Amino acid sequence: MLIFKGRDFHIRILLPTDSQLKNARIECGWQLKKILHGYRHILKQRLHSCPDLVSFVVELKTILEIALKNTQELHVPRPPEYYSCLVRDLEILGWNKVAYVDAGLTTIKLKAEDSRGRQHLVTLRLNAKGGSWDLFVCLLKQGFLNCFLVLAVYAIAAQLLQYLLVCHCLHWKCCIGLKEATSQYPTEPPDCIVDFPVQFAISWMPQDSLVTIHNQFLAALESLKEFWDTMDEIDGKTWVLEPENPARGATARRIAIGSNVSVNVEVDPRHPKMLPECYFLGADHVVNPLRTKLNNNMHLWDPEISLLQNLKDLLEIDFPSRAVLEKSDFTKDCGICYAYRLHGAVPDQVCDEPRCGQPFHQACLYEWLQGLPSSRQSFNVIFGECPYCNKPLTLKSSVKKP
Incomplete structure (x- = not known):
């Protein structure tokens, strides 16, 4: 011992x-x-x-x-008032808005639906210090037997029952014999984790509750409605090469324009209908005309229509249709490593020779050019030859020298 x-x-x-x-x-x-x-x-x-x-x-x-x-x-149990207050707040909010509750009642996930029917989650970290046994005893003492049955639905009961079997010799004094810690909730707000493109900051008063957070969460969802409408239109009507599975908080999309040609757009979540940052990827003989069209037609941008339609009008193109083409038509493997994804990156360098147009990962091409005796480098620009057609090739790289 x-x-x-x-x-x-x-x-x-x-x-x-x-x-x-x-x-x-x-x-x-x-x-x-x-x-x-x-x-x-x-x-x-x-x-x-x-x-x-x-x-x-x-x-x-x-x-x-x-x-x-x-x-x-x-190991310091929370006072019974902490658990009773929290469970009471959950009941007032409605269990249908609760997606998850952990065993110690320290992590809660609330769900909400915006006006477009999109589902969202907010994770609350309450930093409660008590264990599940303390929670069970305190709920019993406060008369929350029905609440315990509800919590069982969220897979807490199994762990609590295990504690009951193992710790049957424990006495009620586990909740009343120790010095009680001061609970942060509801005096202080819980930490809120959301999948947003902007910071989610809540205003909080000591008398506030989970209902307050949920209402502010709903308001924040509505403020981002236009942003998600914009991104959903891009995801639904174009072939997005990156990110592969965009999160709700992702503000960038790499959109396929043609074979080995794409544009990366960075959307402002506060002003989603304004002209985004655009970066073209592909061979110079293909992307240079697109850059020229964007610069010459920039004054035609209309914030009253969608971002995607504006891009079509300014670039004078139609993005490849998802109904006609497959994503594999645009996801060409790297000509060096023969893979599409390399540590999460996709080929973003293309040979400028129109008859070649072979794509490469930047890291693969950099390493290849570094190994050629004929290559030369000036600062972060390396000059060499295409591994396929031997035509001159220039790589402006952020890859550091090995």
């Missing part, structure tokens, strides 16, 4: 028949196992290096001291 700061921890060290400490097995209660969960590799290391059992026990106490310091707040 180890005693640390007035707490008793029972542990059993089982030595094998050869009495080798490195092959020993450690058995302990669930509480100690939870405390030392992140230190298992250290314990195994010490078992291999300690000369005897006494030395290991001394080091075990040191490891336990460090682990307790790092997790001491996790």
Whole structure:
């Protein structure tokens, strides 16, 4: 038994028949196992290096001291009022708006639908320090048996019941005999994690609740409605090469224009119908005319029509239709590594020779050119020859020299 700061921890060290400490097995209660969960590799290391059992026990106490310091707040139960307040707020909000609740009632995911029918989530981190056993006991004391049944739907009951079986000897004093920590909620707002292209900052007063956050979340969704309408139109009517699976917070799209030709647009989420930043990718003889058209027609941009239609008008093109062409028509493999994706990147360099037009990953082409004796480099620009047609090729690269 180890005693640390007035707490008793029972542990059993089982030595094998050869009495080798490195092959020993450690058995302990669930509480100690939870405390030392992140230190298992250290314990195994010490078992291999300690000369005897006494030395290991001394080091075990040191490891336990460090682990307790790092997790001491996790063992201080929240006051019953914290749980009762939080569960009451969830009931007022409505369980149909709750997508997930963790076992300790410290992480909650709320769902909402914007006026276009898009589904969104906001994750709340309440930083509660109490464990699931504390939560169960406090709910019982506060008369929230029905709420516990509701929480069971969210897969909490299984873990709580396990605690009940293992910890049947615990007394009610686990909630009333220890010094209670001051709960941050609802005095302070929880941390809010959202998939937004802009920061989601909430205004909060001590009397506010989860309903307040949900209402502000809905308001934020509506403020970004035009942005998501714009991005959804791009995703639905063009072939987007990057990102492969865009998140709601992604503001950039690389749109296919033709074979080995694309444009990367960066949309302002606050002004989604304004002219975006445009960067053309492809052979110079193809993208230079597009750049010229964009510059010459920029004054024709109409904020009253969609961004996609404006791009069509200014560039005097029709983007390849999803109904006629397949994405594979635009996703050509790199001519050096023979893969489309390399560490998340796609081929974005193209040979300028019209009869060649072979695409390459920037990193692959840079490494290839670096290996050619005939190549020369000036600052971040390297001059060489195409691996396929041997025509002159220039690469302006952000890749550092190996």
